[in-house]
Amino acid sequence: MAHIDVAVTGVGYSKHVSKRRDVNIAELVWEAVSNCYEDAGLKPKDIDAVVTGNMPAFEGVNMPELWGAGHWGAYHKPLIRITTGGTTGGSVAHAAYYAVASGLYDTVLAIAFEKQSDGNSTMGLNTVALADAAAQFQQGVDPGFLASFGGGAVGIAVYQAASYMKRSGCTTHHLDKVSALCRNNAALNPWSHLKQPGLTPEDVAKTVLMQYPIRFGHVCPATDGACAMILTTHEKALKLQNKPAYILSCASCSDEAALMGISGSGTTNMDPCAQEHCKLAAKWAYELAGIKDPRREIDVAEPYAPFAHQMLMFYERLLLCEEGEAPAILDSGSMNLDGELPVCPSGGVISTNAIGASAMERITEVALQIMGKAGERQVKKEVHKGVAHGWGGAVNLNVVAVLSDTPRRS
Amino acid sequence: MAEMEYKKETRSVEGSWPMEHWSWKFESIALISKTREAFKEKKLLGLKCPGCGLVYFPPKPYCRCMSEPDEWVEVKQQGTITTYTFTGAWAYEGIKEEEGPAGEPLIIVGVNFDGSDTLTVCTLGEAKPEEVFVGMRVQLKWPENIEGRLDDIAHVVPLRE
Numbered sequence: 001m002a003h004i005d006v007a008v009t010g011v012g013y014s015k016h017v018s019k020r021r022d023v024n025i026a027e028l029v030w031e032a033v034s035n036c037y038e039d040a041g042l043k044p045k046d047i048d049a050v051v052t053g054n055m056p057a058f059e060g061v062n063m064p065e066l067w068g069a070g071h072w073g074a075y076h077k078p079l080i081r082i083t084t085g086g087t088t089g090g091s092v093a094h095a096a097y098y099a100v101a102s103g104l105y106d107t108v109l110a111i112a113f114e115k116q117s118d119g120n121s122t123m124g125l126n127t128v129a130l131a132d133a134a135a136q137f138q139q140g141v142d143p144g145f146l147a148s149f150g151g152g153a154v155g156i157a158v159y160q161a162a163s164y165m166k167r168s169g170c171t172t173h174h175l176d177k178v179s180a181l182c183r184n185n186a187a188l189n190p191w192s193h194l195k196q197p198g199l200t201p202e203d204v205a206k207t208v209l210m211q212y213p214i215r216f217g218h219v220c221p222a223t224d225g226a227c228a229m230i231l232t233t234h235e236k237a238l239k240l241q242n243k244p245a246y247i248l249s250c251a252s253c254s255d256e257a258a259l260m261g262i263s264g265s266g267t268t269n270m271d272p273c274a275q276e277h278c279k280l281a282a283k284w285a286y287e288l289a290g291i292k293d294p295r296r297e298i299d300v301a302e303p304y305a306p307f308a309h310q311m312l313m314f315y316e317r318l319l320l321c322e323e324g325e326a327p328a329i330l331d332s333g334s335m336n337l338d339g340e341l342p343v344c345p346s347g348g349v350i351s352t353n354a355i356g357a358s359a360m361e362r363i364t365e366v367a368l369q370i371m372g373k374a375g376e377r378q379v380k381k382e383v384h385k386g387v388a389h390g391w392g393g394a395v396n397l398n399v400v401a402v403l404s405d406t407p408r409r410s
Numbered sequence: 411m412a413e414m415e416y417k418k419e420t421r422s423v424e425g426s427w428p429m430e431h432w433s434w435k436f437e438s439i440a441l442i443s444k445t446r447e448a449f450k451e452k453k454l455l456g457l458k459c460p461g462c463g464l465v466y467f468p469p470k471p472y473c474r475c476m477s478e479p480d481e482w483v484e485v486k487q488q489g490t491i492t493t494y495t496f497t498g499a500w501a502y503e504g505i506k507e508e509e510g511p512a513g514e515p516l517i518i519v520g521v522n523f524d525g526s527d528t529l530t531v532c533t534l535g536e537a538k539p540e541e542v543f544v545g546m547r548v549q550l551k552w553p554e555n556i557e558g559r560l561d562d563i564a565h566v567v568p569l570r571e
Contacts, residue, residue, distance in 0.1 A: 166544035
C-alpha cells in the first residue's frame with residue numbers, strides 16, 4: 001500500500017477554562033490556530049487543506065467552520081468538518097493524516113475545539129440520543145423514566161465502571177489515585193483546565209458521590225478550548241523541524257451500543273467495559289505501525305479518560321498489559337511521569353475536556369513528548385513511540401493513533 | 411431534560427421538537443411491537459439469529475454478524491445482573507437540589523435474561539444499594555396493569571430461589 005510518511009510539524013492550544021466569555025468561537029479557535037502557525041513556522045498560504053471538527057450541538061451553533069474559515073486561514077482551500085462525538089478530535093486528526101498519507105495534499109491543518117459555555121452540552125447530548133429515544137417514547141417508555149437511567153456521558157460511564165471494577169479487581173481507591181495522578185500532572189501543563197497540585201487520593205474520596213461508583217472528583221470538567229495541529233510530509237517536515245514526530249498509523253473501530261440497542265432492542269454488547277473494538281483498533285494500529293510488542297515498544301500513553309476508571313480500562317484495552325493488571329501497574333508507580341510507561345502526562349481528559357478537541361489533544365500531547373517539547377510535563381524517560389486514543393459515547397467508536405520519532409519506512 | 415440555563419450575557423431562543431409526529435417505518439418497531447403484545451400474556455419473546463445463534467431480547471432486525479434474526483424464542487423471566495449503579499447526592503448540573511436526595515437511591519441494573527444474549531436496563535427494587543453485585547440473580551416484576559409497553563419489563567427484584 002502506497003503510504004507517504006506523515007509528520008506533525010506544529011501544535012497549538014488556546015487557553016482552556018470553563019467559560020471563555022472574552023472571545024467567541026472563531027476567536028477562541030484562532031488562538032490555537034495562530035499558536036500552531038507560529039510553532040510550525042508556517043503561514044495560511046502554506047496550507048493545502050483544512051480539516052476541522054467539534055460537536056455543534058454542544059454550542060448550539062451549526063456549521064461553525066463557515067463562520068471560522070476566515071479566522072483560520074481556510075479561504076480558497078479544501079475544507080471539511082467532522083463530528084464523531086467524543087472521538088471528534090481523533091477523527092479530525094485521522095482525516096488530516098489520510099489526506100497527507102494518500103499523497104492528495106502535502107500540508108494539512110487539523111483543528112478541533114469545543115466552547116461548551118456557549119450552549120448546553122447536556123441538551124446537545126439529548127439531541128444525539130433523540131432518534132432512538134423518540135422511537136422508545138412511542139412504544140410506551142416514559143421520558144422521565146428513560147432519563148432516570150442516567151443522563152449524558154456520566155450515565156454511560158458508571159455502568160462501565162461497575163463492570164470494570166468487578167472484572168479487574170479495581171477498587172474505589174484506585175479511582176481516587178487516578179484522579180490524583182492526572183490532576184497533579186495537569187498542574188504542570190500550562191494549557192490544562194483543572195490544575196490541582198498536591199491533590200491526594202484521600203481528597204478525591206471526600207468528594208460527593210454522583211452515581212455509584214463515580215464521585216465528583218472522578219469526572220472531567222466542562223471546558224472551553226481549542227487545539228490545532230499541522231501535518232506534512234517527511235521531506236517538508238525536515239526543512240521546518242530538527243525533530244518532528246511522525247504519525248505511524250491510525251485505526252478506528254465501531255461497535256454496537258453498550259447499554260441499549262436501537263429503538264429499545266437489546267444489545268449483545270453486554271459488558272460495557274469489554275471495549276472489544278478498542279482492542280481491535282489498537283491491534284490494527286500497532287500492526288500498521290510495525291509494532292509487535294506494544295508493552296515493550298510504547299513509551300508513553302494518552303488514553304481518552306474523562307472518568308477515572310477509563311484510564312485503567314483503556315490502558316488494558318490498548319493492549320499495554322493483560323486484562324485486570326492495570327490497577328496493580330498504577331500501584332507500582334509505572335504510570336507516573338517518572339515511571340516505565342507514563343500515562344496521561346498532560347493531565348488527561350479528566351483534567352481538561354473541551355469535548356471535540358480532547359481526542360486530538362491526546363495525539364498532540366504524544367507528539368510533544370516525542371519532540372521533547374512538553375516542558376514541565378515532559379516524562380523522564382526517553383520517548384520514541386507513543387499511543388493516543390479516543391472514545392466516543394454510547395455508540396462506542398474507538399480511535400487509536402501510533403506516533404514515533406522515526407518515520408515508518410526508515 | 412435539564413431546564414435551559416438562561417445566561418445573563420447571552421440570549422436564549424425557545425424551541426421544541428414535535429416528536430409525537432415522527433413516524434417510524436423500520437422493522438425494529440414492528441418486531442418490538444410483537445414482543446410488547448406478548449407481554450400481555452406475561453411472555454418474553456426474543457429473536458434468534460440463524461447465522462450465529464445469538465438471541466436478541468427485545469428483538470432486533472439485524473445481528474452483529476450481519477445476518478437477519480428470524481426465529482422467535484421464549485426468553486426466561488429470570489436473569490443475571492451484568493452491571494449496576496445507584497444514584498448519589500444530587501449535586502451536579504442538570505438535577506435540582508430540591509428533587510433529592512429524598513427517599514431511597516434509585517438502583518439501575520443491566521440485566522441479561524436467561525435464554526437471551528443481550529443486556530437490557532432495568533431498575534432493581536426490594537434491595538439496598540450495598541446488596542447489589544455483578545452476577546446477582548434477579549427476576550422480572552410485572553406491573554399490576556400490563557399494557558404492552560416497553561417499560562412493562564423495566565423492573566426486576568432479587569430472585570428468591
